[in-house]
Each structure stands twice: as structure tokens, then as C-alpha cells.
Amino acid sequence: MFFLAFKVHKLAENSFARFVVNPMMMYCLPRTRMAVRNATYRTYFSTLQQSAPQHDECRFLLILGKPGGGKGTISKKMLVDFPQLHHMSTGDILRANVRNGTALGREAKFYMDEGKLVPDRLIIDLVLSDSTPMLKEGKSLLLDGFPRTITQAMALEKEVNVDLVVNLDIPTETIVERIADRWIHPASGRVYSYSYRPPKVKGFDDITGEKLVQREDDKPEKVRTRLAAYDEATAPLVNFYDERGVLETFQGTKSDVIYPEVKNWLKLKIL
């Protein structure tokens, strides 16, 4: 059945695809949202629709925003209220690759340390290949940090239908202050802020007691490069998803004030 579904997905490759959970099989299968004339697919899909209630569908959510705009912070809050979401942060994945000295990590490190975007050819394959196992488990995805260019967005759109996009619009001066105050535990990616979420002991991780460090790309000149990359390459995605009717923008300076609005919107929409 799974093989058949994938074959049909290939037949309908010009249409937008999304994934639904088949509760009998406990993993996501691709489906098209446009009319599909292929009879084999129609038979398969009608069976699937009968057995898969709407609320069990896998969901694809994106969180967009400037560097240091609170994407990771808001994502963590979303995971508490919507535990069916699986959080995938491309920044975290890339940093793990850098730490582990993989070929990808070695290539990406140069761009990341400079505050530049890594090339599309590296990140698109990474995201699509990492998401597949989660989809097979029937998990809904929350992508943080992807897409970041129109090319990435188009590549994603070929594979899945994006359901909702949370766009965080935070003033640049707030971001600069926050980034200067951010400390991380490199092994786990845990994030602290001395003013907002301080560790129990200054300079040390709460769980392991290991030393906290500042990210290489959090130095002021690198932050400027990252903000410029956002304006040039990523900001156009706001219109891209707005035109598709899936985006909502949340403005403010405090994640604790913004988050309840995000939560209410998500509850209204699908979750």
C-alpha cells in the first residue's frame, strides 16, 4: 500500500502534495490537494479518507522570523501545548553537524560563522531527508529556520502542502539586545538569556553543569550580516505565504505576550 501511494504521488507530481495519517498503518502517506484523475489513486484515496478523520491529519507548520526573533523560544512553548508537533530547527541540525564534524558540518561552518546562509543545495536535501522518517511515524512537523529563500520554499512546496505559517515580527533593536544576552549549552542546544531565562548558576548549564558559551554568529558584526541576509533572502517569504492564505503575523517585543496570541490562532485554525 505504501509503495502504491508513493507511485501515485509520483504520477501526480505537478500537483501540490500533502500528507495524511492512515491510523491503521501509523505513518503519513502523501496525497494531493488538487483533483487527481488517476483511477488507482482515487480508489486508494477514498479508502484512506474514510479511515482517516480530519483531526488525525499530519500538519506542516513553519515558524518564520528574523534571526534572534524568538523562533526557538516560541517553538518550545508550542510543543508544550501541541505535543503532536515535532520541532525541526535547521540551525540546531546544522550546529549538531558542525559539532560532530560531518562533511556537511565542515562545509556549513564557514557560512554559519560568517552569519551567511548556507547554500540551498546543502539545506534542501538535509531537510527533506530528515523529515521523511518523522512523516512515516505520523508526526506533524514544525519547521523552524526553513525555508529561508524562495528557492527553498519552492522545493518544499513540491513535496508538501504547508498548512500554517507563524511569522514573528520583532523590532530589530529588541533582537540586537537579546542576542547579546544569549548563552547556549553547545552539546544540547539549550538556550539561556541572563535577563529572560537565566541558568540556575550563571555561566553553567542547568542539566549537565557544563559551561555555557556564546554562538560564534552572535558577535555584533555577524548579527548585522544575518539581519541583512534576512532582509534580502527571507523577508520575501512573508508575501509568498501570505498570498497562499496560510500566514499570520505576530508583532511585539515579548515572547510571553506574543505566545498566547499564537496559541489562540493555532487552536482556531487546526489543532
Ligand code: AP5
Ligand atoms: P538559526 O539557528 O536558525 O539562527 P537564526 O534564524 O539566526 O535564529 P536564532 O536561532 O538565532 O534565533 P531564534 O529566532 O530561534 O530566537 P531565540 O528563541 O533563540 O540558523 C543559524 C545559521 O544556520 C544561519 O545563520 C545560517 O547560516 C544557517 N541556516 C539555518 N537554516 C538555514 C536555511 N534554511 N538556509 C540557509 N542557511 C540556514 O531567541 C533569541 C534570544 O532571545 C534567546 O536568548 C532567548 O532566550 C531570548 N528571548 C526570547 N524571548 C524573549 C523575551 N520575551 N524577552 C527577552 N529575551 C527573550
Ligand code: MG
Ligand atoms: Mg533558533
